[in-house]
Amino acid sequence: MSAAKRVQQWATFARTWHIYDCKWQDPYESAHVIKKYLMGLHKPIYHPMNDCGDVVVCINSRDIALRGDEWRKRAYFHHTGYPGGATWTLAWELHNKDPTMIIKKAVYRAIKGNLQRRHTMERLFIYPGEDIPEGVLENVTNQIRQLRLVPTRLDHIPEEVVEKYPKVMEYPEDYVLK
Amino acid sequence: MALTRGIVPFCFKVIKVVPITLQTHNIHRWVAxxxxxxxxxxxxxxxxxxxxxxxFAEWNLEAELYAFGKRLNEEFNYDTLLQAFTDRSYVVQEEMKQKEMAIDINLxxxxxxxxxxxxxIxxxxxxxxxxxxxxxxxxxxTSITKNLTNEETLSHISLHLGTKDIILAAEYPVxxxxxxxxxxxxxGALLQSSGKERTAHFVRDFVITQLQGQDVNEYWPIDDPWSMLTEILRKDGVTIEPRLIGDxxxxxxxxxxxxxLYINKKMISSGFGETAATAKEMAAREALKKVFGTEDHMKPINFQLEGIPKPNENNIYQISAS
Known part of the structure; x- marks a missing residue:
């Protein structure tokens, strides 16, 4: 193999590091996006038997958003293997215990169950907050677009900006706000 | 009841006898x-x-030699072609035999x-x-020529022209x-029989076409592409600037x-590598390919030049870095 062919191969199979901000994102929808990058499905060279998957770094997994009353209704099942060893943990309980668990399980479920799945999962890094190790951040060269726009909360906008914003109407002076 | 009793064993027998057809190719156990x-x-x-x-008994060397020329669509002088197929080892072997039999035929x-x-060639x-x-x-x-005319390439061509059995040599397989x-x-025989131009076309069709689908740059290993590139560009009065554009x-x-690699803020080539130094070297190689007109997307080499081209006197590096 000539030098040119060798570096061509090296560049083709280079692992890109992607970052994904989980803030206000549905973990079950995001899982399908993350999975695509983890397995290398977004590449034209993809084949189930070639190792072309990328690395994904998820940040802010503490701030994920579940739909409706999923926090209270969704249960994660675990069985220890002993009689009476079944437990059903609610999503909010699990999230309190480990804020990376829900996104991890969602991605794990999104990937088809085969021998490769656990190795693919090794390439997923999840951090509950924005603080991630310096070495990891240096590797990152691409950002995966968020599925939903993160809205700005009114109480996060400074008061002066709120006051300056043009109003449709003023409340009458004798109006009592609840 | 009696009738049923009569039939039932019969039915079982039928089921027993009819074998289930298996779709396997049956190779007997004794074969291996x-x-x-x-x-x-x-x-x-x-x-x-x-x-x-x-x-073999029905081997006819004369007919084979005639057919050899006809297959290649060339006119050979029979004696010259026979001489071309006679290896030194065969001559020595024959002389020994002739000494024993006390005859003398010149080979x-x-x-x-x-x-x-x-x-x-x-x-x-x-x-x-x-x-x-x-x-x-x-x-x-010169390096490509060396590769095209080395023993490996020429023997490959020779073998596939069907010379293996016609060659007169002491050993077999040759x-x-x-x-x-x-x-x-x-x-050489063709040169004597049909002239230079005909021979040139023969060489073109069988030797030079070996370059088809090959990367000509691979025949010429460059030890230090970076200094070679800077040397070439210095003659042109251009400075080159390498930039890390991705990792x-x-x-x-x-x-x-x-x-x-940039010249006047314009990229001329890029290269990949596991370190920045390797990537720079590969970028220089790419640039050199561009200068030499042998990029990956170069036009295929022309294998249809007629006659013998005249040697080019003023062959120098020509720069087209843009």
């Missing part, structure tokens, strides 16, 4: 051990013997023809390549040196860097 035993006995007797085709070997052929290939690769340096062309030598001798997985074992 027998073949192994035969192989073992053959090995004990000194390996498989291949009888040369020219020892000529192909040494002279091979020398003539070799010289013609080398000169022609060199001139041809200089013409079809006008920007490629002379050193590079080795690569004799195959290559015979090919050179055939070219992936910096802190990992699989790090990949991309370096671009």
């Amino acid at each position: 051990p027998t073949l192994m035993e035969l192989k073992r006995r053959e090995k004990k007797l000194g390996g498989k013997k291949t009888n040369p085709r020219n020892t 000529k070997d192909n040494k002279e023809l091979a020398e003539q052929g070799e010289q013609f 080398k000169e022609y290939v060199q001139v041809y390549l200089e013409t079809v690769l006008p920007k490629f340096p002379v050193d590079g062309v 080795d690569n040196y004799i195959l290559a030598n015979t090919f050179k001798a055939i070219v 992936v997985g910096k802190n990992t074992l699989l790090a990949c860097y991309r370096v671009g």
Whole structure:
């Protein structure tokens, strides 16, 4: 193999590091996006038997958003293997215990169950907050677009900006706000 | 009831007798051990013997030589072609035999023809390549010529022209040196029989076409592409600037860097590598390919030049870096 062919191969199979901000994102929808990058499905060279998957770094997994009353209704099942060893943990309980668990399980479920799945999962890094190790951040060269726009909360906008914003109407002076 | 009792065993018998058809190819159990035993006995007797085709009873050398020329669509002088196929080892062997039998028939070997052929092939290939690769340096062309005229390539061509069984040599099967030598001798014979232009086309069609689908840059290893590139560009009065334009997985074992080479803020080439230094070197290689007109997307080499091209006197590096 000539030098040119060798570096061509090296560049083709280079692992890109992607970052994904989980803030206000549905973990079950995001899982399908993350999975695509983890397995290398977004590449034209993809084949189930070639190792072309990328690395994904998820940040802010503490701030994920579940739909409706999923926090209270969704249960994660675990069985220890002993009689009476079944437990059903609610999503909010699990999230309190480990804020990376829900996104991890969602991605794990999104990937088809085969021998490769656990190795693919090794390439997923999840951090509950924005603080991630310096070495990891240096590797990152691409950002995966968020599925939903993160809205700005009114109480996060400074008061002066709120006051300056043009109003449709003023409340009458004798109006009592609840 | 009696009727049923009569039929039931009959039914079972039918079911028992009819075999379930299996879709397997049935190779008997004795086949493999027998073949192994035969192989073992053959090995004990000194390996498989291949009888040369020219020892067969109906072998007709004259007809074979005539057909050889006709297959290639060339006109050969019979005697010259026979001489081209006669190896030195065969001549020596025959002389020994003749001494024993006390007769004397003069046999000529192909040494002279091979020398003539070799010289013609080398000169022609060199001139041809200089013409079809006008920007490629002379050193590079010489290197390609060396590769095209080495023993390996020529013996490959010779073997596939069907010379293996026609060659008159002491040993069989003949080795690569004799195959290559015979090919050179055939070219020499053609040179004597049909003239230079006809021979040139023969060499073009069988030797130079070996470059089809090959990367010509691979025939010429460049040790230090960066200094070569800067040297070439200095003559042109241009300075070159390497820039790191991309990296992936910096802190990992699989790090990949991309370096671009810029002239006047315009990128001329880029290269990849596991370190920035390698990437820079590869970028220089890419730039050199561009200068030499041998990029990956170059037009295919022209294999249809008629006649013998004239040697080009003013062959220098020509710069087209933009």
